[in-house]
Each structure stands twice: as C-alpha cells, then as structure tokens.
Amino acid sequence: MLLFSLSLRASSWFSRRPCPPSLHSELRVPVSSLAGYIVSSDSVIPCATNCLVSSIAYSLPPSPDVSTNSFMPHPALSNPLPTISLVIPAYNRADLVAETIESALDQTWPFSEIIVVDDGSTDNTPTVLAQYANRITVIRTTNCGVQAARNTGIAATKTDLITLCDSDDLLEPTLSETLAAWLGAHPDIDCCFCNFTTFDQHGTYSDKFSQAPAGYFDRAIEQDDDFLTGIPDLYRRMLEFQPLFQSGLTFRKAFFNAIGGYDLRFKGIGAEDWEFTLRAAACGNIALCSRSLARVRRHPGNDSANAMHMNIGEAEILEFGLQNHPNAANYQMAILRTINERRIRVFDAAFGLGNFDLAKKTLTQITEAPSNIKFLLKCVITRLPSGLRKALWKLSQQSH
Known part of the structure; x- marks a missing residue:
C-alpha cells in the first residue's frame, strides 16, 4: 500500500472518496534521499528519476498572506476571495512565455504567486524569465518533461487553490477572480475545468464547449454563473469528446496530492495529460465552467503525424x-x-x-x-x- 505525507485537509478529502491514493512508487522517503523531488510542507510528489532542481529563484518573497486556505479582501467585492497560485511549466518558450506571464499578471484578482518551472530550457527562456524579477518565482530543473515540471511547481505552491497554464497559452483577465470566488463558495468541489477558445496567427476560433456533440452536457446540474456540476458518466463522455484541457484547470492541492499528481510514466506520449484528466474525473467532484477563461494556442505542424501520435497515446x-x-x-x-x-x-x-x-x-x-x-x-x-x-x-x- 502506498504511503503519503498529506495535510489534514487531504486526509479529510481522502476519507470521503474511494480512490487509490497514488499511481506512483512509495512516497514516504527520508529527506536525505529526495534527489529528484520537490518537498513542500504537506506533500512529496515525484519529479522524475534523476530530475534535479538546479536552482530556485524566489523573486516573489514568501508572505504570511500566501498560505493554505487563506482569504484576502477584494476591493470590488464584499466577500474575501481565497488566495490562488499559478504554475506554468516551460521548455524552450523564449518566444511565447512572456505573453503567457503578462496574461497571468493582468488578472482582476492577482495570483498570490506565479511559479514558472523552467524544464531545462536550452534557448533564451531563462533570460526572458529574468525580466520578471520580483514578480514571479522561477524554479529551474533538468529536462524531465511537462508532467514532472507541473508536479515540481505544484509541490512548491503555498495556497490551497492552484491554476495551471501552459507556457504558450493565455489566461483571460477574469480567470483567477471567477474561479477563486466560485471554488471558495463551493468547498465540496475538488477541481474545475474551464472552457477555452483556440487561436493562431490568423485569429481566434470558437470555444471548445460549443463543439461538443448534442447532449454532451445533458443531466448536468446547472449552478450559478455558468458552472456545471454532477455530470453523470463524465469519464465515459470523454471517450467521445474531450473538452477538458490543462490551461485554466484549477484544483485544490489536497485533491491533487491525494490522487497522486501527474503520472510520469506517460512522459512524451501523445495526449499525456489525458491520463490525469481521466483519473481526476474518476476520483473527484468535478465542475466545468462554460465561460471561456483561457486561450489555447494552435501550432502549425504535420497534422497527420501529430494525430497519429495522439491516437497512439490515447x-x-x-x-x-x-x-x-x-x-x-x-x-x-x-x-x-x-x-x-x-x-x-x-x-x-x-x-x-x-x-x-x-x-x-x-x-x-x-x-x-x-x-x-x-x-x-x-x-x-x-x-x-x-x-x-x-x-x-x-x-x-x-x-x-
């Protein structure tokens, strides 16, 4: 049986859901043997074998206000909002990561911390990140893949709520405010996937949820402000159509730790994120936000080869x-x-x-x-x- 060092909140979550705690090897290990791991106060999440953190530049100093389950007043709202962190994995994105960071800094409810995990970039990504000194936290590791980079960044966060964004995608200005407010008011929800649009050099395209087949969202519980919960058989529905992406995904850290984080065995295969998405749907209380709160970038490439790679992975x-x-x-x-x-x-x-x-x-x-x-x-x-x-x-x- 796999062992965990989880927070009290994770233990409470785990007691109410019959889900295997992890798909990884044993996690309770001596601190002296933690090469290849990022250690936070409540979790030990595997990065990858021989995946070492070469440097951590805490450009954003730790603050007592940036802590698990903390709430902060919002100038335009009567109720305080929970603090929320952002994790951006980056590899050789010198040409795009600045735009991603700018969208993260341009939030109506600022992220308490923005953590960029530089996954061993060999281009000018470190130079671009250095331009945001005192505004973001940069963790530089050896190259271990996007799954390990996400695990590393998430383990380093200090808040209960965490949002993800890939280093080539963008967040709409109201994402953090919308999701922090809604998840703060719905503590029974473990994570929320948001709708998104895609874009490229030619323009912006229709949102993902509008492309779902007829009846895809039938029998979901319509909550206030464009949120859906209680979607029956979401796991099965994702076999037919998969609208749930990582950019904009916001979850509770205890839930992420309890289900084992991203599984590094799927590094590099097509659709490697999908395993975590399916596992989250199988284990958690999931919400969907039908409002488009993220923008996912399209890249030119060999469509046939890319599709083949994705289908092999799926x-x-x-x-x-x-x-x-x-x-x-x-x-x-x-x-x-x-x-x-x-x-x-x-x-x-x-x-x-x-x-x-x-x-x-x-x-x-x-x-x-x-x-x-x-x-x-x-x-x-x-x-x-x-x-x-x-x-x-x-x-x-x-x-x-």
Missing part, C-alpha cells in the same frame, strides 16, 4: 485506465471500442505516411476491423513484399 492511456482508474470497468465496452477506434486511426495514418512497420504492428492490435474495401486494400498492401508494396502504395496515394 489508446495506451485507455488501456492503463481500464486496469487502474476507479470504476473504469463500468465503461469497459465503451473503452475497448474507443481503443479499437484509435488503433484504426493509427493504422490509417501510418499507412498514409508510408510507415509500414507501425501499420503492420497496429493491425495485430485491432480487434474489430472495418469491412469496407478501402481498409481491406490497405491491409493487403501493407503485408506485401516491400518492392510491390511501395509501387501499389504510391498508386493508392495518387487516388486521394
């Missing part, structure tokens, strides 16, 4: 979730069907890219293949000797 995460996430077995048929659909997509993408080794491997993992002639022809071509396969593959691509 299939792997769902296989893991079926075996390890609480109550996932209730959705076994839907999960297995989704895994099979992802593998069909991987096969199609691998075939289109001429990656026949991956295509052949994926074919052996597909449990129910489409019966259409187009798919069957791809299967035949994939299994042919290389010379004939290449010629027929080129002909098949010319027909597109």
